[in-house]
Amino acid sequence: MPTPKYSRVVLKLSGEALAGEQGYGIDPEVIHNIAVQVKDVVALGVQVAVVVGGGNIWRGISGSARGMDRATADYMGMLATVLNALALQDALEKLEVHTRVQTSVEMRQVAEPYIRRRAIRHLEKNRVVIFAGGTGNPYFSTDTTAALRAAEIEADVILMAKNGVDGVYSADPSKDPHAVKYDHLEFFDVLSQGLGVMDSTATSLCMDNQIPLIVFSIGDATNIRKAVLGEPIGTMVGGKSRD
Ligand code: UDP
Numbered sequence: 001m002p003t004p005k006y007s008r009v010v011l012k013l014s015g016e017a018l019a020g021e022q023g024y025g026i027d028p029e030v031i032h033n034i035a036v037q038v039k040d041v042v043a044l045g046v047q048v049a050v051v052v053g054g055g056n057i058w059r060g061i062s063g064s065a066r067g068m069d070r071a072t073a074d075y076m077g078m079l080a081t082v083l084n085a086l087a088l089q090d091a092l093e094k095l096e097v098h099t100r101v102q103t104s105v106e107m108r109q110v111a112e113p114y115i116r117r118r119a120i121r122h123l124e125k126n127r128v129v130i131f132a133g134g135t136g137n138p139y140f141s142t143d144t145t146a147a148l149r150a151a152e153i154e155a156d157v158i159l160m161a162k163n164g165v166d167g168v169y170s171a172d173p174s175k176d177p178h179a180v181k182y183d184h185l186e187f188f189d190v191l192s193q194g195l196g197v198m199d200s201t202a203t204s205l206c207m208d209n210q211i212p213l214i215v216f217s218i219g220d221a222t223n224i225r226k227a228v229l230g231e232p233i234g235t236m237v238g239g240k241s242r243d
Contacts, residue, residue: 001044005230006156008047008123011038012146015056016163017218018084024056026087034161035091037224038128042097046228047123050130051149052088053142054080060138074138078105081142085132086110098127104136104145116152123153143202151209157239158206158213159227160198166217167235168197185237197237212239 013034020027042048057080063073085101092099100122101111111132112118119129134145143160150158168190171179187207190197197203197215206213216223216234226233 002229004041004044004046004228006046006228008153008155009041009049009157009159009228010146010150010153010155011048011050011159011161011224012143013050013052013084013088013161013218014142014163015053015080015084017161018052018087019056019163026056026084028087028091031087031091032094033221034218035088035095035097037221038092039095039097040225041228042126042128044225044228045126047126048128049119049123049149049153049155050085050088050128051142051146052081052084052130052132054078054084054134056080057083071138074140075105078134078136078138081134082107082110082132085130089130092128098125099130100127101130101132104131104133107133119149120153141199141202143198144205147198147202147205147209147211150211151205155211157227158211159224160213160215161218161224162215162234163218166219166233168195168215168237170195172196182235183232185235187238190237197235206238210238213237 020030054077058077060074060077064070089099089101102114103111104114106113122129131149134142146158167181169179169181173179190203214227214236223233
């Protein structure tokens, strides 16, 4: 059996990654395929925590652009992440992977509240922990949640699964034919060049706490495995250069 490079990872799944082709809502087949990949890396002995987004259902900023109170719209976004978390939990449990969902907004009937030490204990027992509800605060993102939880549980790396793009480019590759893909970047480059990897709050948190990030496409079903084995996929931000 191959030896993983990382022993504890945070997998960030954006809402879009769960929506598949349709671009909105939850696609059970897409979630099943992701669950198969997660099961595969759990079998390698890797401790996996997942942070799920909610953009496939609701984004606070869009609601606020249409006149809603921003904080209220953000709470709706946080609730959307819980829907995704439950769908992922269902898919994983169907594959006999043990899971726990922890929410930062309490919802005792459906999930545990977020308790850091308890999350770590679950991971040590090889349960997949799915973090839902974002940070529990409006004006933040689930990317920031991934950075925060990764710091709290002392994860080795954040695996940032993207939908439709296989790494970080100098410009939008769908618009600029001269866009080049980076193999490695520093967080400072992401901030100074305004690269669309994650928002600046999340980027700063990763930078200040030296949490490396691997940005890759969820479209390739072997990518999560390759990432935990340390094979060069997508773009690495922070950490050591691959050269
Ligand atoms: N959100 C929030 N605080 C958080 C995390 C998320 O208010 O700590 C809200 C915010 O409105 C956001 C929505 O939840 O737009 C969905 O999260 P996000 O946009 O990060 O999801 P993704 O882009 O990963 O699908």
